[in-house]
Amino acid sequence: MLLEEFEPSPAVIEPTDKAIRGGGEVCETMIFSFNGEIVDRVRQMPESRESGYLESINGRHPWYILERDGVRVAVMLAVVGAPMAVGHLEELRACGFENFIVLGSCGVLDESIEADKIILPSSALRDEGTSYHYAPASEEISYEPALLLAMEKALNQAGIEHVRTKTWTTDAFYRETVDKVKRRLAAGATVVDMETSAIMAWADFRQAKVYQFFYTADYVDHHKNEWDARREERTADCMIFFDVAMAIAKGVTNESI
Template identity: 30%
Template structure:
């Protein structure tokens, strides 16, 4: 097996460029905005869809790294970040609600993800579940409560095709897509997004902590006129708050050891 290069080919970073704790938005344009929630934010690098800023929280080095859209580019980012020393990852982004009672503007704190994508099949059989780390889930829940954000714990659908979800009727496999969507809803899935499954599967393989907090931006299953909510403040604040909780817990654990 080939050794990893000193500078990671895709994210353009090496050991020391980031610390343990990393937030993972999809959109490169959100990185600078998220970094403003850090102390001492600094731009580090940009290559392809991967934009990186670092800063500190409670004196600990943290980073935000964009992953682009979908599981293939997300898996590359996580692979290379793990290789340079990161071990705690929180996906932060937007999603579509899948249960009629979910209100745009609320948060989905992910406990797991439906592997409705192809990337993770290159890592583990489909029967292996994509699950978030319990420590990260509880930290996100605590941070959401502190920020007075409405939230739902549950499973997301990680898909490969945005338009396969939003316009399934025009796809040659429409009946297949609609049948599976109905099954995900009946199973209680809370939201649909495109990256969490890869993050969670890699977390299991590499024994690193992973989680996700998603803004429910819209809900195609809700009755009445379509409502879109795109203010990410509560989502970002919850992710940052969860990192602070994890940093404090990690320090206490290290002192007790």
């Protein structure tokens, strides 16, 4: 099987290659948001400024630096999908960023989990392709436990409620069949996303510090074989989730002092 050919040796193209274009001013912590509205609103803040960018055939991918309550962070839009998300994380780490706070929405497989809840993915089922190039083949993968505990500590100190659970990472959101959902639930996954297992494998391979959380969105109803977008239930302003990321950034900064 091709996906069992993991090799830890250096690649022909490495993210540190001088031919990789992009760069700019960096800081210690990057908030990597899959929610474009969050990035747009940060961009419009008077204390925010564009400070650098990555570049691809899709165009420029800028990041913005701002300081709030003594915490300095960069904020950048994360492109949906494991290959591009990990590719950008590779290049951002090569630019000099050290801590990565990753946030975005996730689908719910368990109806009892309400919309707009904060989820910490403690492990992920690997139903995507990218992770198999960063870690040996396996059913699932997880983050370094110390990083998860540091994130939980920061959230607890900020009084932010959260749930720790396993996620199902899949490349094909239009192929979440009833039987697959049942099997993923039986394996312990209660939410679904598109990048986490790949980011976990990358973080372990590169020894990168990643602090990832979700906020719950739609419900994949395997009982009725229906998709519930839960639009009426998703009432939280997206900047609430940015505040969660800032709380983690503050905790991470305090830990490193």
